[in-house]
Amino acid sequence: MILEIKDLMKSFPKKKGEMVAIADFDLDVEEGEFVCILGPSGCGKTTILRIIAGLESQTRGRILLNGKEISGPGSDRGMVFQEFALFPWRTVRRNVEFGLELKGVPPEERRERTQKFIELVGLNGFEDYHPYQLSGGMKQRVGIARALANEPAILLMDEPFGALDAQTRNLMQKELLRIWSETRKTVIFITHSVDEALFLADRIVVMTARPSEIGQIYEIKWPRPRDRASPEFAALRKQILEQLESMVKIEE
């Protein structure tokens, strides 16, 4: 197991008392696994990812990465956000280099390592472009290269393709699978799209509404690339969509 999440609970203070966002979340993730998390808006998906990233602390529970308890941010976790979160004043290369700069990797080695990931995401030739000169799909490629350049043990992705048009999104899903199979990284991927989860995941974790917990876990054993038009794809899509609807609880 590369990642073990045990009895995770998270509440936020509110004017009177507290709001329980995540009631109970338990998950073990194997090295190299591609896990998608689905759930209604506001159920705590981003919060879970931020806790794994060490950007937020849990109220209760433990998270172990390679057997070691997470106690803050670290370069062993790479984060890719929906809103790209690139530095607008930096070029593609300098965006991707950022983490290595922080680590104090010398410029020449930095450049070499960065170039590898720029090529991996298919952005060679665009090294000196600024984010405003890139399309949404290209920006997200920069985000992925930046996360990978740190050589993290695990890649945390929060609706990374949510802002893309349908065609670019499908292309980026294929690209991500290619990158995943080349790097064999462990991926935790949050999405609102059942279709996306079925196309990508080894396992799909469906969360309930707040106070949320895991409603169901689906193992998807189909070979890749998967055919979205196949009857079994459509049948499981329907089943998960129905499940998501049935999980919406009445808020207290």
Ligand SMILES: Nc1ncnc2c1ncn2[C@@H]1O[C@H](COP(=O)(O)OP(=O)(O)OP(=O)(O)O)[C@@H](O)[C@H]1O
């Ligand atoms: N820093 C915070 N302070 C107070 N409440 C917060 C904070 N961060 C998140 N929340 C609350 O916790 C709940 C879960 O938020 P979170 O962003 O994790 O949901 P989500 O599942 O990612 O939703 P979405 O699908 O819309 O992105 C929400 O009710 C949100 O208002």
Ligand SMILES: [Mg+2]
């Ligand atoms: Mg979110």
